[in-house]
Amino acid sequence: MRAVKMKREHLDDFLNAIKPFGTLWGPIRHGDGFALDKVEDYHQLDLTALRTKIPFKKLLFPPRFPMFSFQENKITPMLDDLPRQVIFGLHPCDIHGLMILDKFFTMHYPDPYYLERRRRTAVIGLSCLPDERCFCKTTNTHYAEGGFDLALTDLEDFFIIWVGSSLGDDMIRECPTLLEEKVDHDDLEKYVRWRKRREGAFKSQMDFTGMPSIMELRWDDPFWDELGEKCLSCGACTIVCPTCPCFNVIDEIGFNGTDGRRMRHWDSCMFQRYSMVAGGHNFRESRAARLKLRFTHKLQAFVGKFGEPACVGCGRCIDTCPVGIDIKTVGLRLKGEEVSA
């Protein structure tokens, strides 16, 4: 990885210079939070933003998109004309989430819909300072050392720009006059001080080490039923989670009754009919059973398959769940600590 330096006042020119790489998306304030939105005017960008309400995944597999159109039995995959896009402002937790999704959609049967969008997407990371809900330090996802094309560390009057890929290198070659190749001793000092400040700023912790074994023993623990009583089955936790990839497939048919499109929609394992088969048998009728599915998948199954849990500590489910059933309260309860969900 290579690092260059850019003065803060050059940010707008830099964003201008990388326009050829695609539509720019970045964090923009919406009400009391932030959305990852199309950037029309660079002054809308909020560099202090933390988690966006819906994560970047919406740009790599949109909430609802056509997989192919059909006319009788003629199938036309809809993979062309996908937009080139630049996602600006992904924090380390989200970059880790992105790497998990990259692995997931590439393994076994590579998913062309994800991979085509991914291929047309440039990722520009951005440093952040945690709030009281960020626990990425304890999930070990608070630094991203890969998974991006460029990453900016914000050191107030300048940025260190980390070049993480060949595409990232192409991007900075668009604007050589804005960059300084040399990161000098003072800059380094500043970077080290910033790291120390950030490391000390984490207030929230959640250590998922050893989770699979405790989950196994607590499979029949009554606390799942307690949580099931509270859960609203709204699915918000899965929608905001940067590592939740599940989808439903629904055919839409036109007025002539034969032509239409096969659509992919985000689905949620919290929804009642998620595991229901034709004929009406539901393998997960109770909310408790569905909660157990979600959390065993995140904290147990992923560890077995990928060597790490599928939680990157972004804090979105903590922000979002209306009844306080988030990965932290569940994790703490599993570990035997008293927390009220």
Added chain:
Amino acid sequence: MNTTVQTSNPYVAEPMRLIRRYPMKENVHFFQVRAVDMQKALHLEYLPGQFMMISIPGVGEAPFSISSTPSRPGLLEFGIKRVGNVTNAIFKLKENSVFGVRGPYGNGFPVQKMRGRDLVIIMGGLGAVPLRSLLLYALDNRDQFGKLYLLHGARSPNDMLFIEEFFHMMERDDLVCYLTVDQDDTGTWPYDTGLLTRLIPRLTDIDPENTYVTVCGPPVMYKFVVEEILKLNVPKHQILMTLERRMKCGVGKCGHCIIGGYIYTCMEGPVFSYWDVMHMQGLI
């Protein structure tokens, strides 16, 4: 390298033609299909126990066990019960109509490991559909297996799928075949009556260490059947069963078939051993 009927886009099904269909009982029909592209039809490779996704544009897709055997290439066979939207649409298809099929998916039965072993196939009701594939495979490759048993139970003679085929098997010398019905409402049933589990103690001359037992049937059946098989001392990992789950993709992505938070049934199943069932929560 296996030939599959997949393009680089795993979600796009291959056009297949419905060659022949007939009812096996009320609401369960037999469907024989062939890829429109003859080369693909002849070179489709699959294992007994695998499944395919059948796609009806405008309605959707669902997974179906393959009932034919790869040892008879060219035609794929399915036994389909009409239970929901997709099967309703499949039941409307007339012979010679074209629709989409993709796959094969899933692990299938470990036929390589089963070589040289005794094989007991226990099917109840609709469980005959996937296990027929293994049964025909074993008969077509008879010299690769030791003793071969078929135990098939149905509610009544009219509920027994593939009844003609199994009646013929009763005549053969290269397998031992027990057929039973819970109740004989015809008064002409020539074989056993009573529950399938009662037939299992008859398997006295198998070599349990060297036996694979495969089970498929209604969920209530598994517990009692497995109890009886364990009494014969067949190792838990050699008792195999094939399971059903909701599936939207078949390729380990959509998430619906996850079991116990661990396992994508479409990738690591649908064939599981009794040992898997014991150590994975929520399997049956």
